Amino acid sequence: MPEETYPDVPPEAWSGVHRGPLREGEWVRLTDSKGRRHNFCLEAGKRFFSNRGHLEHDDLIGREEGFTIPSSAGGQYLVFRPLLAEFVVSMPRGAAVVYPKDSAQIVALADIFPGARVVEAGVGSGALTCSLLRAVGPHGRVLSWERREEFADVARRNVTQFFDGDHPAWDLRAGDLAEALPASGERADRVILDMLAPWECVDAVADALVPGGILVGYVATTTQLSRFVETLRAHGGFTEPQAWESLVRDWHVEGLAVRPGHSMIGHTAFLVTARRMAPGERPPTKKRRPAPGAYGVDYTGPRPDDLPPQTTEEPYAE
Numbered sequence: 001m002p003e004e005t006y007p008d009v010p011p012e013a014w015s016g017v018h019r020g021p022l023r024e025g026e027w028v029r030l031t032d033s034k035g036r037r038h039n040f041c042l043e044a045g046k047r048f049f050s051n052r053g054h055l056e057h058d059d060l061i062g063r064e065e066g067f068t069i070p071s072s073a074g075g076q077y078l079v080f081r082p083l084l085a086e087f088v089v090s091m092p093r094g095a096a097v098v099y100p101k102d103s104a105q106i107v108a109l110a111d112i113f114p115g116a117r118v119v120e121a122g123v124g125s126g127a128l129t130c131s132l133l134r135a136v137g138p139h140g141r142v143l144s145w146e147r148r149e150e151f152a153d154v155a156r157r158n159v160t161q162f163f164d165g166d167h168p169a170w171d172l173r174a175g176d177l178a179e180a181l182p183a184s185g186e187r188a189d190r191v192i193l194d195m196l197a198p199w200e201c202v203d204a205v206a207d208a209l210v211p212g213g214i215l216v217g218y219v220a221t222t223t224q225l226s227r228f229v230e231t232l233r234a235h236g237g238f239t240e241p242q243a244w245e246s247l248v249r250d251w252h253v254e255g256l257a258v259r260p261g262h263s264m265i266g267h268t269a270f271l272v273t274a275r276r277m278a279p280g281e282r283p284p285t286k287k288r289r290p291a292p293g294a295y296g297v298d299y300t301g302p303r304p305d306d307l308p309p310q311t312t313e314e315p316y317a318e
Ligand SMILES: C[S@@+](CC[C@H](N)C(=O)[O-])C[C@H]1O[C@@H](n2cnc3c(N)ncnc32)[C@H](O)[C@@H]1O
Pocket: 095, 096, 097, 098, 121, 122, 123, 124, 125, 126, 127, 128, 129, 145, 146, 147, 148, 151, 175, 176, 177, 178, 194, 195, 196, 197, 201
């Protein structure tokens, strides 16, 4: 997208961040003393109700965020505008969302940069879309495909709410990426796949990605992980796929009681990254033989075409 298209876009329109006193029409996030959270849109003359009574929207409008306010029944509420990471886990969902810990990894490891042309599918509820849009800025482009219209509608509402209007870099389209991307003729610097069967999109993505471009897949199960990685290897036009997951653990810090939190999110999804080779180029052949039995008789998925033949019949090592 040419730079001059949006020379005067105010930062609020592409960052989703507002400064200054709280205004009518903005979303706020109230947190009570037990950590319970409530998000709502400020409207003059309205009341917010909770199990600790009520408070007037008018008492919030016009104040700088970051204050505590009492409710009519003696509750205390902390008032801030919601951050992106807070918004996406509390917004309405059509499909499961990419959690903030993973969005952060995707933005960093897919090397999403201001001005990037990013393709993503599926859009689901639009959580990852918000992070991608913020990272590409007003002069980039996020082309998002979703094959279920009802999810696209949820995503549109969520993303529009977060950015308080249309983001200048967003192009949301209905369709199945495997067919729609080739038909569109679009080129991409980065492609992010968050869907049940990302392996079905590998050919389409390979044609759209520029040489050196990055593909990231986000999959929930080990069977999906295996099939996606092996499909990328078998394609031959990508570097060796890297697979990983991230685990985040809270810590309790109080005087001498400094210890890991009792609960953590054990699993969200696995991430896979690979870079697109130039047309006609292949990555170097692997020097190391596959683990014994890795592609043995029980393995039925795609096979790299440079496999040494004897590995196919070997049993798993004891
Ligand atoms: C887990 S959700 C995506 C969540 C989203 N990334 C978020 O953070 O909110 C997966 C979505 O992919 C969509 N989907 C699956 N396969 C697709 C395809 N081939 N093309 C487009 N959308 C697809 C599904 O309809 C579903 O909405």
